[in-house]
Amino acid sequence: MSSRDQILKKLREAPQPFTEVAPIPEQRHMVPLTDTSPEALRSLFVENAEKLLCVVQQPQDTEEAIEAILALIGTDKNVTAWDFAHIPLPGLPEALDNTGIAVAESNDASVRVGITGAATALAATGSLVMVNRAGQASYQSLLPEVHIAVLTPDQITTDLEDWMVEQRQQGLDRFRESSNTTIVSGPSRTGDIAMEIVMGAHGPAELHIILLPD
Amino acid sequence: MKVNANNFVPAVKDNLQKDDVQEAVHYATKLAYNKRLGSMFEYGKEHGEGLRQQAAEAKRRALRNLPDLLEKAEANMQANGIEVLWAADADEANRMVVEIARQTEAELIVKSKSMATEEIGLNAYLEQNDITVVETDLGELIVQLDGDTPGHLVTPAVHKSKDSIRDLFVRELGMEPTDDAEEMTMAARRHLRKIFLNADMGISGGNFIIAETGTVCLVTNEGNARLTTVLPKVHVAIVGIEKLVDTVDDYATLTQVLPRSAIGQTMPVYTHMLNGPRRADETSGPEKVYVILLDNGRSRIYNTTYTEALACIRCGACLNACPVYRIASGHAYGWVYPGPIGAILTPLFTGLENAKPLPHASSLCGSCYEVCPVQINIPAMLLDLRRDLVKEGLSPQLWDWGMKGWALAFSKPGLFTAGGTAARLGTGLLGQNIPFAGAWTNSRDMPEFADKSFRQQWQERQKGSTDEQS
Numbered sequence: 190m191s192s193r194d195q196i197l198k199k200l201r202e203a204p205q206p207f208t209e210v211a212p213i214p215e216q217r218h219m220v221p222l223t224d225t226s227p228e229a230l231r232s233l234f235v236e237n238a239e240k241l242l243c244v245v246q247q248p249q250d251t252e253e254a255i256e257a258i259l260a261l262i263g264t265d266k267n268v269t270a271w272d273f274a275h276i277p278l279p280g281l282p283e284a285l286d287n288t289g290i291a292v293a294e295s296n297d298a299s300v301r302v303g304i305t306g307a308a309t310a311l312a313a314t315g316s317l318v319m320v321n322r323a324g325q326a327s328y329q330s331l332l333p334e335v336h337i338a339v340l341t342p343d344q345i346t347t348d349l350e351d352w353m354v355e356q357r358q359q360g361l362d363r364f365r366e367s368s369n370t371t372i373v374s375g376p377s378r379t380g381d382i383a384m385e386i387v388m389g390a391h392g393p394a395e396l397h398i399i400l401l402p403d
Numbered sequence: 404m405k406v407n408a409n410n411f412v413p414a415v416k417d418n419l420q421k422d423d424v425q426e427a428v429h430y431a432t433k434l435a436y437n438k439r440l441g442s443m444f445e446y447g448k449e450h451g452e453g454l455r456q457q458a459a460e461a462k463r464r465a466l467r468n469l470p471d472l473l474e475k476a477e478a479n480m481q482a483n484g485i486e487v488l489w490a491a492d493a494d495e496a497n498r499m500v501v502e503i504a505r506q507t508e509a510e511l512i513v514k515s516k517s518m519a520t521e522e523i524g525l526n527a528y529l530e531q532n533d534i535t536v537v538e539t540d541l542g543e544l545i546v547q548l549d550g551d552t553p554g555h556l557v558t559p560a561v562h563k564s565k566d567s568i569r570d571l572f573v574r575e576l577g578m579e580p581t582d583d584a585e586e587m588t589m590a591a592r593r594h595l596r597k598i599f600l601n602a603d604m605g606i607s608g609g610n611f612i613i614a615e616t617g618t619v620c621l622v623t624n625e626g627n628a629r630l631t632t633v634l635p636k637v638h639v640a641i642v643g644i645e646k647l648v649d650t651v652d653d654y655a656t657l658t659q660v661l662p663r664s665a666i667g668q669t670m671p672v673y674t675h676m677l678n679g680p681r682r683a684d685e686t687s688g689p690e691k692v693y694v695i696l697l698d699n700g701r702s703r704i705y706n707t708t709y710t711e712a713l714a715c716i717r718c719g720a721c722l723n724a725c726p727v728y729r730i731a732s733g734h735a736y737g738w739v740y741p742g743p744i745g746a747i748l749t750p751l752f753t754g755l756e757n758a759k760p761l762p763h764a765s766s767l768c769g770s771c772y773e774v775c776p777v778q779i780n781i782p783a784m785l786l787d788l789r790r791d792l793v794k795e796g797l798s799p800q801l802w803d804w805g806m807k808g809w810a811l812a813f814s815k816p817g818l819f820t821a822g823g824t825a826a827r828l829g830t831g832l833l834g835q836n837i838p839f840a841g842a843w844t845n846s847r848d849m850p851e852f853a854d855k856s857f858r859q860q861w862q863e864r865q866k867g868s869t870d871e872q873s
Binding site: 191192196201205208211212296316322328331349354356364366367369371372377382383390391 | 427430431434446450453454456457460463464466467469470473474479482483489490491495539540541542545558559560564565568584585587588589591592595596600615616617618624625626627629630632633644651652654655656658659660663666669670671672673674675676677678679680681682684685686687688696698702703705706710711
């Protein structure tokens, strides 16, 4: 008998455990939210992302957003970036081009700055949901020291529980189509040396969120 | 991994002599304990307790339907393009990993922290087969470079002082001497980044597998699990069969109570949901993903009265809350899982005869139960294990005599009274030098007995009150 069949047989031979455990009538959310208006979600997201040590910028228009990104790139000659179709900031590729900043191979680990969008943002925890798809690889938010994520306010939803419900409403197939979904909550950090918090253990040490105007 | 749990008492005595270990573990556990309190009850005690109830229900419901869920998870993982393997024991799991490494022609493997792989002794097995495996969690790297084993479920290098890590990095990584934790971390980042970029294969554990979607879930703060699961061309996740959860909703609850319970963190920096290999139109991710479902004693434990121990999500909250763990520290427990949950898991996994002191390594204060996010009644199970020790004749002879004497005295009032009188007289005469009680009186004062027993006082009082009434 294969190990698989043996394991299943042993489990099925055991008396079924926890038959008396009552189901939970109503699922609680980890973070209870009272006001879920777009304005409230936006300000809650910013507050929580900043608590996670993200730097959130809220430019007045796309021009100011592009300026902010160029300032973060500084004198670097190249960046990595998602396909620009998935970064909700028109004019960005041209601006990079005009400034003489090239877009390197997505997995070039020597590049300092990576620019991405995000699938969604979670207000309750200040997190970005990064879904690996065509033109939206994992590298750009993982390998560089500085990760810049461009976000529109309508991408901000409540919390992980609701995002999961939304996935179910879409039949869960869309969720499973992607090989890797990662919820990013702040820059990479560690506390493994004497419990002292240090940023940038493996992933980006800085996470800048450019939250565009409505 | 070899079991050395019967050496618990001498090991604790040893640890008590190490001031730096005592200080480091005290500081870390108290910090994590307090942060957990603030985090789990951020929205009130009632809400926090409700979430524990919800998490506990989700894990128990999954265990109730475990065989069905395993089949469902297997089918969904296969549909996601994951190759699913089943390992009955450590040896089979290790052989599977080496076989995959051979097929991949892997020479360099990166690993993201996993207790299951500690359990099966995977690193040593790979080294025996001339395959280099590098731990990438900073704490695990420290432990691996030092030829040590993890001292905590969540913070493996908890027992290492900053000075000892500095010396280790100077020696092993050629780091310039520094007392700055950030510079030490950057030295490790540079060292590991090169390794990541050259690795052919990645190995991780799994915090959860969602049965309804066939998703392997991981959490890390450093990003090493993301590099491990994204960069190498092959990924292998080794996951205990008890890690299954039914739905994405259960997952959403559990993956959030985990970091809050572990270190009082709202969300880990990276919460991963792996649905298999890189899709045809994707440009990052492994080409091949394997999941090894590990039994290694779990199906046996499933068929005991200790099934609840399988609900553990390895947050380590019970370690941080435990007054015994705080002074004993992880290694004294003699196997992979330390602290209160380890005191249950080690006897269950490795046999009670190999872990005789562990059920007694608790004052039964109940802190572990109070903080457990899935409400595992650890004190009750420790008591049951103590009973098993007696039943199986594994308790010390002296304990047996003592218990028989106690039972006899309790059944004969005359003997009971005589025993009390003897104790009052005896302690009066002997002071602190009580035979057989040296282990107790070496470090504590033997309390003085009252002049009169409760029964005497009661009788006198009753007499007095009748006198008053008359």
